[in-house]
Amino acid sequence: MRTASSPFMAALALAFLARPASAASAPQETTMKETPQAAAAGPPRTCLLPSQSSPLVTFRIQIGAGAIDDPPGKEGLNALTALTIGEGGTKELTYREVTDRLYPMAASIGAQPDREVTTFVGEVHRDHLKEFYRLLRDVLLAPRFDPADFGRSRDLLLAQIQTTLRSNDDERLGKEALNLMLYAGQPYGHPDVGTVQGLKSITLEEVRAYYRRQYRRGNVLAGVAGGYPSGLIETLEKDLAELPEGAPEPVKLPAPPPIDGMEILLVDKPAPATAISIGCPIRVTRADKDFYALMVAGSYLGEHRTFNGRLMNIMRADRGLNYGDYAYIENFIQDGGSTFPLPNVPRRQQHFSIWIRPVPPANAPFALRQAVRELQRVVEHGLTKEEFESSRRFLLNYSRLWTQNLSRRLGYLMDSRFYGTGFFLDRVQEELPRLTVEEVNAAVTKHLNARNLKVAIVAAQAAVLRDLLLSGAPTPITYQSPTTREDLLKEDKEIEAYPLPINKETIRVVPARDLFER
C-alpha cells in the first residue's frame, strides 16, 4: 500500500538459525557455473518472439559483459561504456540529434548494465520501426564516443554513488552494502555503477578499448519481440555481423568468502530510520532443481511486496514494526513500478537475502532478532504441509503474471538461455507440481542457515547500535501503541533476548561517505 500524490512521487514510489556451523556454509566447494557462451565464430545469436498482433517492437540487445569485467582500479568501466553508448550519439549524429529523432516516436533506448551482462533495451511503435532501427543500430554499432557524452555519463554514475546511494536512498544503500560484504574483493564485490575512484580514473580511450574488447559478435545475444516484419531479423543479423568476431574469455568467479557467525557492517549516516539487509551466498541458481524448492520456501517467508509472507505478517501486520519485510532466493531488482522481478540481470552466483524495510531506530535490534529467529525456525522445523501447499499454489499462478507483456517475456526467454533452463516460467510449472514438502525442507536445510549470515545495517548513531548488539542485552520492542495480545507479548520476550551469533571480531562501523570509494 502506498501513496502516489503526483507523477513525481509515483515515480519515486521504487527485498534466516541453529544448524551446525560446519554444515552452514561451505561455498568453497562450490562448482561455479560457466556463463553459456556462443561459439566465437558464426552468426550472432538471436532470441525471437514474433507477435504480429502487437503494435510494438521491443529490442533487447545483450552483451555478455558486466561489472565483473571491470578491471581492478577501473570499477565502473562496464557501466560507463554502456551509458556513454546508450545515452550518446552516433558517428553521424550527436546525442541531441538522436534524441530529437526519437522524441516524436516516443521511442526509447536504454542501457541496463548489470553484474554479468549488459542489455540495451529499445522499444518503438511499429509505425516508426524502420527509422528507429537505424538509430538503434548506429547507437550500438557506430557509437560516437563524444567526450561530452562520456563526461555526462560519468557524472551521472558518480552522482548515483555519492548523492543517491550514500545520502538519499537508505534501503538501496543497505542492499548494496550487503552485496559488498557477500562478495568482498571479488568480481561481484562492487556496485554495477562502479566506485568513485574507479570512475574517476577511467579515460574515454579506455571506454573505447573496452567497447572493442567486449562488443563482439560472439558476445552478443540479440532479442527481438513484437510485430516486426520478417526481413528485420535478416537485417539485424547482417548488421551485427559487422562486429569483430569472437568473444572474450568469461571471467572466472571464485567461491564467495566463507561466513563465520553473524558478520555485521553498520553504515553510519543521519537517517530517520534503520534499514537492514541480511544474506548469505547460496549454491543454487534457476538451473538447479533445488532452486524451485527454495522458491517455495522463500515465497513462504516473504514474497516481495505481497501480504502472504510470514515475515510481513509477524513483523508488520502484528507488530507495526515497519512498512514491509521480504525474503529472496536470488538477487532481486524490482521492475519499475511493478512488483515483479526485472529481467536480464542473471547471475552465476546467487545469494539468499531478507530485506527489512526501515524500522524506528529503537526497534532495529528487535527486528533483526525477530527476522533471524524466524529464519532459524524455518531452517529447524521446515514448512508444514499446509504452508508448503499454499505457497506452491500461489507461485504456480503468481509466476504467470511475470510476463504480461512481450518485452518482459523476451527478457525472461533470454535469461532462460543464460541459465540453460528452457523457458524459466515453463520450468516453474514443471518443477513445482513435482515437489514434496520433504524436498522443500531438505533444500532449506541444505542451502539456508541462520547462523552464518552477513548483515548490513544503515543507521544513525551506528556505534551505539553496535555496542548494544555486542552487549547481548535484551532489546525489547517499543510499540507505537502497546499491544494487549498475550501471544505476542509472550513471544516478544523470547525475541528480545534471542541470542544472535554475532562475530565480535568482524563487526564494524563505516561512515556512509567511505563506502564505494574504491
Place this chain on the structure above:
Amino acid sequence: MSDPLKIGAALMVLILGTRAAAWGQASKGGTKVFPYKVHQSSLENGLKIVVVPFDSPGLLAYWTVVRTGSRNEIEPGKSGFAHFFEHMMFRGTERYSKDRFNAILKELGAESNAFTTDDYTAYHILAPSSALETVMTIESDRFMNLKYSVEDFKQEAGAVLGEYNKNAANPFYALNEAIRDAAFTRHSYKHSTIGFLRDVKDMPNQYDYSLTFFDRFYRPENCVLLAVGDVDPQKLTALARRYYAPWRKGTYRFQVEKEPPQTEEKRVSVPWPNPTQPYLYIGYHSPAFSTTAIDAPALDVAAQLLFSEAAPLYQKLVVEEQEVDLLFGGASDHRDPYLFEIAARVKKPERVAYVEGAISAALEELRDKPVDAARLGKVKSHMKYSYAMGLDTASAAAGSLAAYLNLAADPEAVNQVYALYDRVTPEDVRNAARKYLVATARTVVTLRHPEDGEAKAGAGAR
C-alpha cells in the same frame, strides 16, 4: 494526461535509460487514444461499473476507485487519513478475516495492493479471470462490511509510520512536503498524501474517526468499479448487481476550501542532513484538470516543450552545459488547481542560482514567443505515442483509466483530453504560460546540505 515528466526513478534501479519508455494500438489522427471498447453501467445505489475487454488471456485487472484522497482531509489533525484508511481496508471483515482474505488471494496467485493519491484511492487485484466471482465476493464484502479491532487499528499505524520513515530518506519527499506547505494556505493540497508527521504519529488515537471516515467516503456513489482484461461485460455487470446492490448510499457532503490567488513569490530552504547535490524545486499554481478548457492541456504541452529530452532547456542544462543531472517538470492532473512543478538536481552548489535563472529565462521565452508549429507537432506526436505505448497490459490500461475515472468519473475523459491536446495552438501555450507561469504565483524550494550553505549559492538569478 500522459507523463510529460522525466524523473530519475530509473536511476534507482540502475536502468540507465532516460529516453522515454512507453504499446497499444496505433493512435493516428482522428482515432481515440484509448482504443478499447468501454462498457459502462451503474447500479441504483450510484456505483458506476466500467468494463473493458482486453487481450490478456486468462487475466483480469479488477480495480475499485474511491474518489477520496488526501484532498478530502479538510479537518485539522486528520492529514494522511485517506492513506491510513487504505491500509485499514486490508484488516478484514466478520466473514473474511484479514488472514482469510489474504489466503484467498494467495490461493489465486493474485497480485493485490492499493495506493492513495491527493484525489483518490485505488484498490487493485490482478487475478485469473476464472476467479472473477471470488474476487467480487471478497471485494464487495470489504467495501460494505469492513470491521477491525482497536488493536489492529493501532498496529497498522506503525506500518504507516514505517512508510513515512522509508520515504523520509528521499529528498523528493522533503521537497514535496515543503512546496505544498508553502504554496497552499487554505486548500488541503497543503499537506502531502501521507500527511504531516505529527498527524501520522497521532493516528493510533483516531479509531473513532476511522469509523466516521469509512461511513462518509466508502459509499457506492463515491466509487467506481473498473475491470479490464479477459472478461465478459454482461457477466461482470450481472455479478456486480448481485454483490454490490446491498451497498447503501451515503449522505456526507463536504466542501474543500478554495485556494486564494498567490500574490507574491515564496522561497523556502530545506536543510538536508546528508551530503547531497542541491535540489531546486519550483511550483507555479496551475489549473484543475478539465476536458473542455484548453489551459491545462496547453501547460502539459508546455512541460514537454521545456523539459522533455528534446527540449532546448533540457539540452542546454543537462547535455551541453551539464549543470544539472536531473531535470523534469509539469503539472500532474488534479481535481482542483494544483501546481506546475519543476525539479532540477544541480551538480554544484554554487550554480543553483544560475540554473534557476536559466529555467526562468526559458519560461520567459515561452511567455514571449509563440512556439514553432513544427515543434508543437512533434510534442503532440510524442504524447499520443507515449500514451498508446503505455497501454501494454491490462493493469496498465486499468491504471490509466482509474486516474480519469477519478478526475471526471467518466472513462471518455481520456479521449476528450487527448482531443484537446490536438487542438492546442502556439497561442494557447503562450497564453497559458502568461497566465500561470508567472513569478508572483511561484514557490521556490531549495534543498541542500548545510555545509554547502546559501552563501555558496551565488547570486543574481531571478
